[in-house]
Amino acid sequence: MDFRFVAERVTAPTDWCFQEPHHVFVVHRRGDLASMEIEFEDGPSGPCLPRVGDVWVIPAERRYAALARGSTVGFCEITVPTAIFGGRDVNPRVGHADTLLHRLVDRLASQALQEGAAAQLFRQSLAQTMQMHIADLYPATDVRRRLAQPKRSMEIHDQQIVIDYLHTELDHRIDLNRLADLVDMTPSTFLPAFTAAFGTTPHQYLIEQRIARAREMLSASSVTITEIAAALGFSTPSHFSTTFKRRVGMSPTSYRTLSAGA
Structure with missing residues (x-):
């Protein structure tokens, strides 16, 4: 493309x-x-x-x-x-x-x-994600058949669409209706289908991904705690620190210090 x-x-x-x-x-x-x-x-x-x-x-x-x-x-x-x-x-x-x-x-x-090589790889990754998204979502389909048989489970390509979306929205609040629309489901069928596919709710999955990204940023950069909190969509640095400690078992500052000494 x-x-x-x-x-x-x-x-x-x-x-x-x-x-x-x-x-x-x-x-x-x-x-x-x-x-x-x-x-x-x-x-x-x-x-x-x-x-x-x-x-x-x-x-x-x-x-x-x-x-x-x-x-x-x-x-x-x-x-x-x-x-x-x-x-x-x-x-x-x-x-x-x-x-x-x-x-x-x-x-x-x-x-x-x-x-640089990192930027080129990132651009290639974005292009590949777009290609998969377009190939999955835009072929002509029989709308009547789809409406007559509403989906109640998420296939692999549906899961990938949702994952790609969530990973681009780590710094935003998520909307259940929008997530359901991505894979042609209703909110009432999407939530149990997501939980069955991923073993957790969309909100908890998003928190897990934010914490994973925060660990990377703490280990590999000198970005401040306040900047990390803002970049990942936490309402305040305090909210970020509390959530991080609950998930990781130590504060962001302690985690950064430990990573620097590893």
Whole structure:
């Protein structure tokens, strides 16, 4: 897959047109539009305003055109080879909210100018995660069959989608409805399915991952306790220290001292 990050001023009416041999995913990253009219070959057409985090899916060989006007907008165009879907069709989508893909794209953008082997590996990891997410979530499916047989367990690819999302949201509060939406489940079926798959609740899993990340940061960096607490979504340094000591058996300061002497 290839990624192109675009910032464009659209104070005057601006045309966007696509008809490519590959699929194109467009992730709206920032900015507001006053108006946008779209025309999709064999797909939705009419007025449609994107929100931050929305995804447009333009299948290969399908013609898509839009006339937009507003302020400066930022978006990411993702070139997705048809081979990724193994011959399966992809349906056109407009205004599809995909929090995970949006977060992954933003993380990739933040690393674009970073140099060194570690930054390159991180970018490759983000791209691979996006490819798996897109391949799992966006092939055409029989919606009627899916609604007639609601899922009550999480398959391996569902588990990976949830794990990837949680790992990008370590510094945020989690929303059960959003987690359930990621894998086409209701909150009432998602919670027991998650517990059965991971042996813990989503909240406890997130805390465990935050503490694991904190241990890495304490061992390998000089970042302050206050900065670690903020980076991992704890409300206060005191809350972080209390949670860390309860899970690890010692304070963050003691853990850092012990790690430095190891």
